[in-house]
Amino acid sequence: MAAAAEVVHRQGVERTTIADIARAADVPTGNVYYYFRTKDDLVAAALAEHSRRLDAIIGELDQVPDPRERLKALVRGWVEQRDLAARFGCPTGTLAAELDKRDDGGLDTEAGKVIRRLLDWVQRQFRELGLPxxxxxxxxxVGAYQGMSLLTNALRDPEIMAKEGARLTDWLDSLPPQGQG
Structure with missing residues (x-):
């Protein structure tokens, strides 16, 4: 699943083959066919991996006691991925955009669910801060992240993520203290 997510992110759905996944996972092609019979199966596996990674990130962030600091840590994590974003964009965002252009029987909706889970988690942080x-x-x-990720990729400039990440951190710091929203 991790290999599927990585290769689909780097190459896109249409250019990815089962052989590409097998090479990335360092397993025989037949093994990949055993688990993923179709390209849609591969895409579903990539989405499941994105969901698993989001769960891991959220689990780590939830260990931070202050919701504002959780959000700032999220932004730092995005900025740390700026070189990857410059080459390939946001893993889930680019996949969602690509899937939206396919007639795939609902995989685009599944990608949207991963983004929705991130939005819901971010929303809970702002709610904990007592902000309106x-x-x-x-x-x-999240929209700012998707925008800076898109621009970083389109312009192949990781500094966009760094600058916009700093701007988002300043914005988070400028919001009223907890309970004073």
């Missing part, structure tokens, strides 16, 4: 309109604030933050 946590839904809107979550859309602002």
């Amino acid at each position: 309109d946590p839904d809107g604030l979550a859309l602002t933050l």
Whole structure:
């Protein structure tokens, strides 16, 4: 699943083959066919891996006691991936955009569910801070990430992520203290 997620992120759905996944996983092609009979099976595996990675990130962030610091740590994590974003974009965002253009029987909806889970988690952080309109604030933050990821990729400039990440961190620091929203 990890190899599927990595190769699909780097090459896109249409250019990825089962042989590519087998090479990345360092297993015989037949082994990959055993688990993933179709390209849609590979895409579903990649989405499951994105979901698993999001769970791991959220699990780590939830160990941070302060919701504002959790959000800032999330932004730092995004910025740390700036070189990867410059080459390939956001793993889930680019996959969701690509899947939206296919007639795939719902895989685009599955990609949206992963992004929705991130939005819901971010929303909970803003709610814990006692800020008004946590839904809107979550859309602002995640939308800013998707935008900076897209621009970083389109312009092949990782510094966009660094600059916009700093701007997002400053924005988070400028929000009213907990309970004063």
